[in-house]
Amino acid sequence: MPEVLGVFGGTFDPLHYGHLRLAEEACAALQLSRVIWVPSGRPPHRAAPAASAAHRLQMVRLATAANTRFVVDPAEAQSDAPSYTVDTLERLRRVHGKDQPLVLLLGADAFADLGSWHRWRELTSLAHLAVASRPQHAIDPERLPAALAALWRAHRHGEAQALGRSPAGLVIPFTITALDIAATQIRQSLESGASPRYLLPDPVVDYIRAHHLYT
Ligand code: ATP
Numbered sequence: 497m498p499e500v501l502g503v504f505g506g507t508f509d510p511l512h513y514g515h516l517r518l519a520e521e522a523c524a525a526l527q528l529s530r531v532i533w534v535p536s537g538r539p540p541h542r543a544a545p546a547a548s549a550a551h552r553l554q555m556v557r558l559a560t561a562a563n564t565r566f567v568v569d570p571a572e573a574q575s576d577a578p579s580y581t582v583d584t585l586e587r588l589r590r591v592h593g594k595d596q597p598l599v600l601l602l603g604a605d606a607f608a609d610l611g612s613w614h615r616w617r618e619l620t621s622l623a624h625l626a627v628a629s630r631p632q633h634a635i636d637p638e639r640l641p642a643a644l645a646a647l648w649r650a651h652r653h654g655e656a657q658a659l660g661r662s663p664a665g666l667v668i669p670f671t672i673t674a675l676d677i678a679a680t681q682i683r684q685s686l687e688s689g690a691s692p693r694y695l696l697p698d699p700v701v702d703y704i705r706a707h708h709l710y711t
Contacts, residue, residue, distance in 0.1 A: 536579035686710035
């Protein structure tokens, strides 16, 4: 069975324990050999991040350094072009070859918004999608936009073992520990002078302080 590679994109403005647990639990639930973290440069579908791409990339590097399964892909963060996941998956597909199983990791909120992503219908031809939700909050296709519900019904698969048998094309739900942490909340805490400690790793807190981010 080939290695299965996870791909985890996000703004990570800043990275927090919700992100780290998603990646960690994805490794276990989906039998991933690695998770490739892809901090975005210029996310096209949301407001500009508060911290620069270079700072966000550095925070992801700091937080993931101790985990040998985590690797950081700096390409989006180091590019001036808008960050489109479809482009990143095309690039990773070229690097790793047509047979490599790739799994795009998404939180349930990100999945529900997928219909607004650039060329989103092509994503399942480039990678599997794994959608993380909290226990007791499974994805309900009735509550998804119609096109996304159709994608869910057509591609949904229940078994993580299936990910290694094909390079792309499945949509797999998995549950993760509920951690109700959001980067927005952390930025707001910092703006108001409150401590974000224990919501994100200490080296990232120290980095934010040293560089006077989000104040
Ligand atoms: P913001 O508050 O700025 O919108 P965020 O904390 O939601 O940021 P993103 O960088 O937008 O973080 O998220 C990257 C990915 O991580 C998305 O797929 C999102 O669904 C997921 N994610 C974010 N927060 C959590 C969390 N607390 N638990 C699980 N997944 C999360």
